[in-house]
Amino acid sequence: MINAYATLASLVAFAQDRLKNEEKGATAVEYGLMVGLIAVVIIGVVATLGGQLAELFASVSEELPAVTTTTTTGG
Incomplete structure (x- = not known):
């Protein structure tokens, strides 16, 4: 990550x-390098935090049926 x-x-x-x-702005090659570097950083962050995100989405999806059941039977 430090290398990135x-x-x-x-x-x-x-x-x-x-x-x-x-010089008037960056060339297409420089833009391509920047986009590639941003993609590598995003992939690194998602790979690092992927497990935590999966747990968060799992806990939210477990709570959703309880919320919909409570609201439909309570009213």
């Missing part, structure tokens, strides 16, 4: 250097 952060920091520094040199 270092890569992101160097990519941002490179983009800032290009913009300071009076």
Whole structure:
């Protein structure tokens, strides 16, 4: 994860250097690198927190039938 952060920091520094040199924006290759890096970070976060998210959704889905049963029989 630290390696991804270092890569992101160097990519941002490179983009800032290009913009300071009076160049007009980033090229398609740089945009592709940024999108790829963002995708890697998202995949890493989902892989890290995936188990916790699965438990959260499971607990919510277990509670939903109880809520709908209570509201339909209570009224």
